[in-house]
Amino acid sequence: AQSVTQPDIHITVSEGASLELRCNYSYGATPYLFWYVQSPGQGLQLLLKYFSGDTLVQGIKGFEAEFKRSQSSFNLRKPSVHWSDAAEYFCAVVGTSGSRLTFGEGTQLTVNP
């Protein structure tokens, strides 16, 4: 069965600093990988996705993520964080058989002014 681990429950960064949120997955083959963001009391918004091809994927709001098969990782990055990026971030995986979406436990991002 597939699984996702987000090792960091809570991360605090200063506005303008760079950001990296970690995500590790467990799956027998190459999965489909996603990052979602959720602002307080809101639904989930898809930031970016990886299906195949170029291992560095660009998303919305200036985010990018890199798929590293050797490390079973799909870390999310942003070069300069804005106060509006404060939110909960979920990494998710689906196996290529089209099974259900499995979420990590989430990382809460706080941005200090």
Added chain:
Amino acid sequence: DTEVTQTPKHLVMGMTNKKSLKCEQHMGHRAMYWYKQKAKKPPELMFVYSYEKLSINESVPSRFSPECPNSSLLNLHLHALQPEDSALYLCASSQPRLDYEQYFGPGTRLTVT
């Protein structure tokens, strides 16, 4: 239009009430989902409809009753809920063959008193 709408935004109900949550999408998606999300946790899948037929029921108690009247609408009928059912209820949609790329609505914040 890449929007999934949900009504109401907030709902407070007693344990003996009957209420319904509604979800609508106009993206032509033929798969729709209900998730339950408790605070500080990832969404948990409840039901999946594919081509208006229930395809997945994650052993959800019968006090939750889903309905898919047509390809654009998804309802969740609530009856005799318990306080522990208080949560954010999220609707999502996708194309059935691409059920990994799900678009989420903003959710209904449900409080059971």
